[in-house]
Amino acid sequence: MHRILRLLAAGLCLSWGLAPIPLHAALVSKGFRKHSVQETGFLNRWIEVGKANYRYQVYLPEEWRRDDHKLWPVILFLHGRGERGAEGMWQTQIGLPQAIRDHPERWPFIVVMPQCAIDRYWTDHDMLAMAMSTLDQETEEFHGDPNRTYLSGLSLGGYGAWELARQYPKRWAAMAIAAGGIFWSYAPERWQQASTLPAEYAQAIGHTPMWLFHGAEDNVVAPRQDELLYSALKTAGGRVRLWVYQGLKHDCWTRAYGEAELPRWLLQHRRETQEPGPFAERVSIPLHPPSLKLTPAQLDGFAGEYVDKRGLVVVTLFRQGDLLYQKNHYGEIAELAAESPSVLFYPNGSSLTRIAVERDAQGRPVALVLRDDRHEERWERIRSPLRSHSQPE
Structure with missing residues (x-):
C-alpha cells in the first residue's frame, strides 16, 4: 500500500513538472518586464x-x-x-x-x-x-x-x-x-x-x-x-x-x-x-489675418496638382478671376487667401490652419505644407493644369 502511494506521488510530481509554463512566466523568462501600475x-x-x-x-x-x-x-x-x-x-x-x-x-x-x-x-x-x-x-x-x-x-x-x-x-x-x-x-x-x-x-x-x-x-x-x-x-x-x-x-x-x-x-x-x-x-x-492681394501671375504660379508621400493627389489649386481655390480629393472646393506670398489660409475655414509654400531656387512653388494646431502634412506639386483660370473638371 505504501509503495502504491509513493508511486502516485512520484507521478503527480512528474506531471506537474511537465505542465505548460504560464504565459506571464514565459514572458518574464524571455526578458519581458512587467510595468508597474501607474495612475495617470x-x-x-x-x-x-x-x-x-x-x-x-x-x-x-x-x-x-x-x-x-x-x-x-x-x-x-x-x-x-x-x-x-x-x-x-x-x-x-x-x-x-x-x-x-x-x-x-x-x-x-x-x-x-x-x-x-x-x-x-x-x-x-x-x-x-x-x-x-x-x-x-x-x-x-x-x-x-x-x-x-x-x-x-x-x-x-x-x-x-x-x-x-x-x-x-x-x-x-x-x-x-x-x-x-x-x-x-x-x-x-x-x-x-x-x-x-x-x-x-x-x-x-x-x-x-x-x-x-x-x-x-x-x-x-x-x-x-x-x-x-x-x-x-x-x-x-x-x-x-x-x-x-x-x-x-x-x-x-x-x-x-x-x-x-x-x-x-x-x-x-x-x-x-x-x-x-x-x-x-x-x-x-481678428478671426483671420488681412489677405494680401496677389496678381493673376502669382495666383497661376500656385496652380497645379499636389500629392502626398504615397503619390496620391490630395489637392488641386486653380485660379478663377482674382481668386485662388483648392479642390480636394473628395471634390470639395474651398477658397484660399494669402497672408503673405508664401503663406496661405482659408478665409472661410479654421482660423488656426496655415499652408506654407515651399519654393525652388527660381521662386516657383514646389510643395505645400499644411499646419494646424495638431499636425503637419506636406504635399509635393507634380504638374500645372493647362487652364489655370478655370475650375478643373
Whole structure:
C-alpha cells in the first residue's frame, strides 16, 4: 500500500513538472518586464457631500508619480451647461479637457473636473461646495500645490468660476474664464445691478490675475458682461486681461484653451508671490489675418496638382478671376487667401490652419505644407493644369 502511494506521488510530481509554463512566466523568462501600475490620464472619481454622491474626473499628467511627493500645480475646471449630468464624464468633452487631449505636453497640471447635476446651476451653493470638496480631495491625495492652484470655467462654468473667485479670492494663484460673467441668463434681474455689481466682484477679487476670453458675436452670454468686469477690475487696480475674438459666437473656449500661452501664463503666477501692481490689457483678435492681394501671375504660379508621400493627389489649386481655390480629393472646393506670398489660409475655414509654400531656387512653388494646431502634412506639386483660370473638371 505504501509503495502504491509513493508511486502516485512520484507521478503527480512528474506531471506537474511537465505542465505548460504560464504565459506571464514565459514572458518574464524571455526578458519581458512587467510595468508597474501607474495612475495617470483621466480617472473616474466620486465624492460624498452631505447625503449625495457625485461622480467626476481628475486628470494626472503622465509624469505624475505617487511615491515622489512632488507638488503639482492644480486647476479646478467648471464645465458648461450642456455637460451637466450624473455619469461624471461629459465634462471631459470640450474646453480644457479637449485642449489637454490635443496637447498634453502643454498642460503639466492636475486638473479637477467636477460635474454639475443636470437640474442645477454652478452658482447654486451646494454645487459650489461640491466643486470645492473635489478640489480639496484631489489636492490632498495627488500632491497638489496650494500656491499654484488655478481656477477656470466656461459658459455656465464661467458663472460658477466668478462666484468662486469672489468667495475664495485668496485660494487662486490666477484665473482664466471663457464666455462667462456675473449676469446669469437664468436670473435676468441681476442686470438691474449693472452699475454696482461688477465693482463688488472686482473689490472682492483684488489683485489676483484674471484672463477673460469672449467671442465678439456671443449671443448666449453677452460680451458686455466681460467688458463691464474688465472695466471694474481695471478701475479697482486689478490685474486683468481681456481677449475678444472677432467672428466667434458663444464657443470661444476652443480657441481660448488652444492658446499655447495660456498654460504658461498660469504657471507664471504663484499665490505666495502675487505682484501688487495694477495691469490691464484688452486685445481684439481678428478671426483671420488681412489677405494680401496677389496678381493673376502669382495666383497661376500656385496652380497645379499636389500629392502626398504615397503619390496620391490630395489637392488641386486653380485660379478663377482674382481668386485662388483648392479642390480636394473628395471634390470639395474651398477658397484660399494669402497672408503673405508664401503663406496661405482659408478665409472661410479654421482660423488656426496655415499652408506654407515651399519654393525652388527660381521662386516657383514646389510643395505645400499644411499646419494646424495638431499636425503637419506636406504635399509635393507634380504638374500645372493647362487652364489655370478655370475650375478643373
